[in-house]
Amino acid sequence: MATIDAHSYDLTTEAGVEGYLSNTAFACTKAEALSGGTANFVFRIHLREARDGIETLVLKHGQSYIKSLPSIAFDIQRQSFEVEALRRIREWLPSTAFVTVPTVYLFDEKEHVIIMDDCGSDCMTLKSFMQSGRCTVEIAHRIGKEVGEFIGQLHAWSQVHPEMCKFFEQNPQAKEMSSWAFYGRLVQTFDDGLEKLQDPDVRLSEEERKALDEICEESIDAMKNVTGTFVMGDFWPGNLVLSFDHVGNVMQIRVLDWEMCKPGLFGAELGQFCAELILLTRFYAEICGQTANILLDDLLKTYATHITPDLEMCRRAIVHLGAHLVTLTPRIEWGGKEMTQEVVKEGKRLVLEGYSAEKGWLVESHIKPLVDLITEPK
Numbered sequence: 001m002a003t004i005d006a007h008s009y010d011l012t013t014e015a016g017v018e019g020y021l022s023n024t025a026f027a028c029t030k031a032e033a034l035s036g037g038t039a040n041f042v043f044r045i046h047l048r049e050a051r052d053g054i055e056t057l058v059l060k061h062g063q064s065y066i067k068s069l070p071s072i073a074f075d076i077q078r079q080s081f082e083v084e085a086l087r088r089i090r091e092w093l094p095s096t097a098f099v100t101v102p103t104v105y106l107f108d109e110k111e112h113v114i115i116m117d118d119c120g121s122d123c124m125t126l127k128s129f130m131q132s133g134r135c136t137v138e139i140a141h142r143i144g145k146e147v148g149e150f151i152g153q154l155h156a157w158s159q160v161h162p163e164m165c166k167f168f169e170q171n172p173q174a175k176e177m178s179s180w181a182f183y184g185r186l187v188q189t190f191d192d193g194l195e196k197l198q199d200p201d202v203r204l205s206e207e208e209r210k211a212l213d214e215i216c217e218e219s220i221d222a223m224k225n226v227t228g229t230f231v232m233g234d235f236w237p238g239n240l241v242l243s244f245d246h247v248g249n250v251m252q253i254r255v256l257d258w259e260m261c262k263p264g265l266f267g268a269e270l271g272q273f274c275a276e277l278i279l280l281t282r283f284y285a286e287i288c289g290q291t292a293n294i295l296l297d298d299l300l301k302t303y304a305t306h307i308t309p310d311l312e313m314c315r316r317a318i319v320h321l322g323a324h325l326v327t328l329t330p331r332i333e334w335g336g337k338e339m340t341q342e343v344v345k346e347g348k349r350l351v352l353e354g355y356s357a358e359k360g361w362l363v364e365s366h367i368k369p370l371v372d373l374i375t376e377p378k
Helices: 014-021 078-092 126-132 137-159 162-168 172-184 206-225 266-283 285-303 311-328 337-354
Strands: 028-033 041-051 054-061 069-073 104-108 113-117 240-244 250-255
Touching (some): 014 054, 126 240, 137 266, 172 206, 172 311, 266 337
Antiparallel strands (some): 054 113, 104 113
8 A cells, every 4th residue: 555755763662653654644743652462563643633533543563573572473464464354344344333443544565554543542452341340231242242243244254255265365374373372382381381380280191182182283284274264363352442432331342453364263263252251250250250251142142143153163162262261371361370270271171072072062161152053964
């Protein structure tokens, strides 16, 4: 798309962003670095002149590494896939959609800059919203249904647009990173000496290790070789950002960070989101345990009105849910050691038992609303 003469500005800094934009239609009085996000440098820019009543936008600058882990390479081509995904999705989403994606106003491929909608200075992620206790039963029902509608429509849309799926096959690093994050280090989780899995140590038996090695190998292979589908790729409550009206009502949800979009497994996409909701029920039970469960149930029920679930999808979902609990819970600060160990053990059980589970087992699991709607083969 467009390119701005950057004059070697350091776009990882506020001053550099201000200079970069100074002689453009996006000139700003202030660029404000935003917290959150690990891969990119993100700023809120306060426009010198409002655009159609819009006073602030967000600028995202990428480098060929992960911002919080500079030693890990992250191909900057990821921005092209994100912008293309946002453009295509905006084409079919109603302008009044409750769950939507940001509008892209500028993509500077040379300087690796995207300028897009700002969700507002008082915005918060769905994860933070749940943790704060602000989510009522009523809004949990609405968010669950609307998010289920969005992701169900997205997956269904991809099934009838093979040319789009083909385009995103050019993003193999997304498959590599996702498969490694959940399955490439699942067994390793029990061997890494992670603080919260020690004293008492959480270990694998030889039988469990062998079974998990086989499950992980097959799951990695499935994630890398899937074609003909499209997934957001990093679908979790931390990438759903809520905007509010002047009295604090949720007005809209934007789904952010599409750099990991790719052909993917629908079940795995659902499993990741569901796992995060389960973590909320475990570590924030008194604050949002009820509303997280409501949101999860309504999401799955609504999703199944767009994509008819089958046994394979449900197995993928529960296995990915379990893999998420194992690999991420002890590495991210959720809570105390005792609960962390319980969750990791639960995740291990879900992976081992869910991988070849039949409907009778799955219907008693966290994804019951999805399993209930499995169409039995005739």
